[in-house]
Amino acid sequence: MKAQTIQIKTLFKDKAWIHPKYLNIAKMTGGGLILKYKGKVMTIQPEMIDRKYWQKGDREFKDKFSGEPYYIYGIHFVPDNKLKI
Numbered sequence: 001m002k003a004q005t006i007q008i009k010t011l012f013k014d015k016a017w018i019h020p021k022y023l024n025i026a027k028m029t030g031g032g033l034i035l036k037y038k039g040k041v042m043t044i045q046p047e048m049i050d051r052k053y054w055q056k057g058d059r060e061f062k063d064k065f066s067g068e069p070y071y072i073y074g075i076h077f078v079p080d081n082k083l084k085i
Contacts (some may be wrong), residue, residue: 002029002031003026003031003032003033003034003043003044004022004025004026004029004031004032004033004034005033005034005036006018006022006033006034006035006036007036007037008035008036008037008077009037011037011077012074013074014076014077015055015074015075015076015077016035016037016042016074016075016077017057017072017073017074018033018035018072018073018074019070019072020070020071020072020073023049023051023054023073026044026046026049027049027050030046031046032044032045032046032048032049033049035075035077037077040077040079040081041079041080042077042078042079042080043080044075048075051073053075054073054074054075055073055074055075056071056073057071057072057073057074058071059071059072
């Protein structure tokens with residue numbers, strides 16, 4: 001499956017924070033995620049989509065359309081060219 005690309009606007013404490021819908025979509029499709037921040041790219045493989053690898057945010061948000069509460073999830077942003085294999 002194709003990985004979904006997400007443009008990250010801000011890093012907070014070196015973490016990229018995203019809406020849980022992106023994790024759910026990636027999990028359902030079996031694809032990974034590609035996070036882009038200021039020209040840097042981080043590829044998250046499908047096996048890293050599980051929420052145990054992500055930090056749940058402390059603050060609750062409300063969806064602007066449905067009003068449903070949700071928490072954002074963060075992962076330490078390490079560009080692909082800085083990963084050590």
